[in-house]
Amino acid sequence: DAKTTQPNSMESNEEEPVHLPCNHSTISGTDYIHWYRQLPSQGPEYVIHGLTSNVNNRMASLAIAEDRKSSTLILHRATLRDAAVYYCITKTSYDKVIFGPGTSLSVIP
């Protein structure tokens, strides 16, 4: 079973920030938090990952709660091209990588 829970769907207006939440209450100390997204008819692509500290890259920011039981993927200005299914997973060494159903993000022009 997936070790994370996410809302099934979210909506955002174009050019506004989007905060996608993820709960991972059973996370262990060695689990990294990864986010991937899947555009329509494509394979998933990596977005961002982190362990304890907040992370930024050109695509997004990842805010990790102090107790690490939840995290938030932040898209600073949503565009129509950001409409996708976003997956939050936890990943550790020598263990299966299990995906949940993810959050389907719709971006409204």
Added chain:
Amino acid sequence: NAGVTQTPKFQVLKTGQSMTLQCAQDMNHNSMYWYRQDPGMGLRLIYYSASEGTTDKGEVPNGYNVSRLNKREFSLRLESAAPSQTSVYFCASSDYQSGDEKLFFGSGTQLSVL
């Protein structure tokens, strides 16, 4: 840089037929994975290979076999296809099977079993 390449992109089988889905990566990655995605659903892990010469079952291994042919290639075989195996199949790879390593995915194989 091709990344993860899957062949074929589309396939239609009749119930009971067999086939092999091919996956190759050119990133010198040690770990490879096979997932299936049913319509409107998330990804489910079928099998994975932490390193060359090793394979392990994932969440839904029944009806499938895998071969880690060499470091580059990881194939998925359906010995006797069933309609329940109609799905999109994704292959992925990562440098190592560690928490800090990103997964890289192929573009998928859409399989229909009639």
